[in-house]
Amino acid sequence: MRPFPDVDDPAGLVARIATGKDRSALAALFGLYGPRVKSMMLKLGASDALAEDLVQETFLTVWRKAALYSNQRGAASTWIFTIARNLRIDQLRRQSNKPYEDLEKVTLASDAPLGSVMIEQQQVIERVTKALALLPQEQQQVVQLSFIQDMPHAQIAETVGIPLGTVKSRLRLAYERLRPMLDDLQ
Structure with missing residues (x-):
C-alpha cells in the first residue's frame, strides 16, 4: 500500500x-x-x-x-x-557574472548578405529558371505548385484536376530531367 x-x-x-x-x-x-x-x-x-x-x-x-x-x-x-x-x-x-554593456555602444554586424553571396544566389536562380523552362509545361506546373507555392501533392492534384498519382509521376519525371542539369548545385 x-x-x-x-x-x-x-x-x-x-x-x-x-x-x-x-x-x-x-x-x-x-x-x-x-x-x-x-x-x-x-x-x-x-x-x-x-x-x-x-x-x-x-x-x-x-x-x-x-x-x-x-x-x-x-x-x-x-x-x-x-x-x-x-x-x-x-x-x-x-x-551570471557577465558585465552588461551599454546598448548604444554595441555595434552589430549587418544581416545583409555579402555582394558575392548575392551574385551566387542570382546565378543559381538563373540556372534553375532556365532548367525549369526546358521541362514540358505540365511538369513545370506541378514543380512550381509544389516548390514555389509549397502546395501538398493532394492539393496540386485537386487544383490541376489530375489524379494524385499523375502529380507524383510528373514530379518524378521532372526530377529525373533536372538532376543532370543541376546536380552540381547540391
Whole structure:
C-alpha cells in the first residue's frame, strides 16, 4: 500500500492544495515528483545542494500558486517541471557574472548578405529558371505548385484536376530531367 493514496491523481492533489492548503497533498506531490525534479536539476548542471534548494523552491511555488494550475492546459507534472525549469533559468541568470554593456555602444554586424553571396544566389536562380523552362509545361506546373507555392501533392492534384498519382509521376519525371542539369548545385 502506498503512503499517499492520491498519487495516481496529481491534478487532484494540486486541487486539494489550492482549495484548502492541504499539507498531506503537498507531501504526496513532493514524494512523487521531488526526486524527479532533483534529478532534472542535476542534469541541468546544478550542484547537489543547489538541486535540493531548487526542489524545495519548486514545491514552495506549487504551494503558493496551486490555484493558478488548470488541468485543461496540461498535466500537473508538466506544470511542476515547468516551474522547476523556470526556477533553474532564473537562478542561472542571477549567477551570471557577465558585465552588461551599454546598448548604444554595441555595434552589430549587418544581416545583409555579402555582394558575392548575392551574385551566387542570382546565378543559381538563373540556372534553375532556365532548367525549369526546358521541362514540358505540365511538369513545370506541378514543380512550381509544389516548390514555389509549397502546395501538398493532394492539393496540386485537386487544383490541376489530375489524379494524385499523375502529380507524383510528373514530379518524378521532372526530377529525373533536372538532376543532370543541376546536380552540381547540391
